[in-house]
Amino acid sequence: MSTTSTARYDSHADWFIDYSSDWRSAATDYLPEDLSDQRVLDLACGFGQLSRPLADRGATVVGVDLAGQLIDRARQQESEEPRGVSYHVGSATATDWWDGTAFDGVVCNMALMDIDDLDAALATVRSVLRPGGWFTATLFHPCYPGDPQDPTSLPSWPPDRGYDAEGWWTTGQSGVRGHVGAHHRKLSSYLNAVLAAGLQPTRFDERSTALPTLFVITATRS
Template identity: 45%
Template sequence: MRGARYDAVADFYDAGFSDPRDPVLTTVLDHLGPARGRRVLDLACGHGRVTRELARQGATAVGVDLSGALLDKARAQEQAEPLGVAYVHADAADATELKDESFDAVVCNFGLADIDDLDGAAATVRRVLRPGGLFVFSILHPCFAGTALVAGTWPADQSYYDEGFWVADNQSAALRRQVGANHRTLSTYVNTLSRHDLLLTATSEPSPPAAWRTDDRRDAARLPVFLVARCVRLDRR
């Protein structure tokens, strides 16, 4: 299995991204609906923050990630506070370890930009979801180029239409300066989902934190920063 960019920053990521219920995740969970009694996959689960929240809400939760270092942290948390979460070390774009049509829902919180093969990831989601199952994901809004203080999904000195992998140089983008990100247009996301029978049924654009409107990030607060979407898996067999 190929290495993961997050292996080198596992300690940094675990220390800085542990809030179990930030506003965007709250929106993701709202789109998912009641988790209790459902089998839910957390795609690109990292250190298990979202996976564990799903388990706390009553889901049978499974997390999958390419980073063995982050999964070690997730499993350590599970050992310290057992919630019945299972973790799978696999590439989201080729997770053959996951059985076909074995999940009621899949969530991916800010993970799609870290997955190089979006088409492969969408194929995995379609394959592991039961017909009628939901795929709910959050991303930085593809239209958000960022500002001097807040990094966006593409370099501010380039074009929205220039897709590809890039590494931020914005000093406030502590994570993206280390692991980079894949920028894709909104149409690329929607068309890729459609090719894999994932019908977009709802979207939300959560507001940035209220504090941004009164500090140096007020320019970013006027723009679409986050996007949350819900899809349903069609049955075209």
């Protein structure tokens, strides 16, 4: 997944690919079944876990991620099972990888927590979208309190500092937050950043579980 200047996932690429290879992309349930004739950007695409399903739904897909090793794996799979996806090594917070052709839609799947500069990433979304284009982001719910039945399940925020403690941290345990770390941001920070980027929210969703683990943002560019 992408960060501003450091491809943190490069040093964990093999582990992450093995760890997440069976995951079903969280954004899949929130996207149209038919994406024919749509040009879609998979922002912070990792090794193409969502890029391939997007292409299978008819989209022309571009995937971008700062982690070159993840992009290498995505390109390898594309060569073995072609879907017409174009992958690029690049930052989610810049557009130097972009050819200038506007996208109909942008998806950022479980990656906003990995990006250092949230405002810059959302500015990228607005820059590359056509007017009226759509944006869907899924993220680890910033209000996740940890599972009281599982002592190894920690909240989105550092337990010793509390919900207000925004910033990068690592649990030091298993999973992505243990191996690579992630940003904790308050829910209001995400929502205000979407508004500040000039994106018009159309829906927010929380996957219905006992504890809030997934938060979904959908918006359009005016």
